[in-house]
Amino acid sequence: MAADFPTDDDTDGLVARSRPGDNAEPLSVSEISNILKRTVEDRFGFVRLRGELSGVKRAASGHLYAALKDEKAVIDAVMWRGNTQRLPFNPEDGLEVVASGKLTTYPGRSKYQIVVERMELAGEGALLALLEKTRARLAAEGLFDERRKRALPFLPRTIGVVTSPTGAVIRDILHRLADRFPSRVVVWPVLVQGQGAAGQVANAVRGFSKLPVGHPDRPDLVIVARGGGSIEDLWSFNEEEVVRAIAECSIPTISAVGHETDTTLADFAADRRAPTPTAAAEIAVPVRAELAATLADFGARKKRAILRPVQLGRERLEHRADRLPTPEALLQPQAQRLDDLSTRLGHGLRERAARARERLQSDRARLNAPLLKSRVAQAQERLSAVARLMVSLDPDNVLKRGYVRVVGPQGTVTDKAEAAKHAALTLKFRDGELAVSTGDAPPSAPKPSPKRKAAPKGTPPAQDDLFG
Structure with missing residues (x-):
């Protein structure tokens, strides 16, 4: 009965065996991945690729991941954090760039990719496109709104x-x-x-x-x-x-x-x-010189504005003064009246003197001793009454009863308001005077009141005019 095990001549078998003359051992996936990685990196150690960025994203570590594509192909790209920090622009989807770096493989996904060391925009057109894209995005946020502008x-x-x-x-x-x-x-x-x-x-x-x-x-x-x-x-x-x-x-x-x-x-x-x-x-x-000139102009205008009312007032005053009568014209009626009164006074004095003369001549016969004595007695009685009245009205008479008279520079002071106007006052008592001060100023020495000369005893009071 024939055996069911494969022979050396069989090409297919259940268990892998080494064949005569075959010294190639089978490679592991990791080994072939590493061989491919070295081969790609040795062959493409430095390349420059031009393409459009797609799927740009930044990892929390700071690394940048994206894809470069054109109309027919796509290649993954990675840029480590140290290189991304030196980027002169912010990579975005749709930008056409030139990426410089080396090709390598990523064994974990059996993919090849470019490790970008430097990235540049592909020409000025791409730069302007990025500028316009950034401008539109920031403008949509309101950063360029004119209402945000402040006055300088x-x-x-x-x-x-x-x-x-x-x-x-x-x-x-x-x-x-x-x-x-x-x-x-x-x-x-x-x-x-x-x-x-x-x-x-x-x-x-x-x-x-x-x-x-x-x-x-x-x-x-x-x-x-x-x-x-x-x-x-x-x-x-x-x-x-x-x-x-x-x-x-x-x-x-x-x-x-x-x-x-x-x-x-x-x-x-x-x-x-x-x-x-x-x-x-x-x-x-x-410009400081222009400010100085403006200030000088404002000063001149201010001065003119201040002097203008004065000038107008002076003109109005002069105009009204021209319409006022002269002092001579104002005094003419009074001067004329004074002349009239002077004339009338002269006539009146002469007429009165004439009447008095006539009365004297008519009374001459009646001037006898009894009549004169009677008139003298009447006059003395009138003078005595006036003297008694004067004594009763004399303010110093009440000083004997304990009253005091307050004397100021202008005479007797009768109210508080008048007294408050003077720094010094004099209090007149029955037996003398006392200077007092109402403020901080030293009291002034009182002026001695003039003493009336007493009339000798037996002197009759002055006689009124007999013809008055």
């Missing part, structure tokens, strides 16, 4: 400048500020081109913005400036982190990047765009 300060005391400290830009800005209105300038030195420039510019703008109000170095205005160049030279000012830093800045900003024909996304985000750095200095401050 009229005369900033401190101006912050974000630029290279060694270029001609800062010299132009300082020179222009010195010509127009010398101001304090705080420079935040940054790179304005190349690797890391965008991060430095964004950090500088945020640094100025984070300075507390009242800090001596906090500017009233920030100027982000750079000289002219190609679109690649100015690309740092198109980076999203720079645009967002300018849009979020708490201080009004002026973007002065490039020349008049250059436009960056920083220009759209800033509160004001200047065509050149020199123009930014002109926008930042006014």
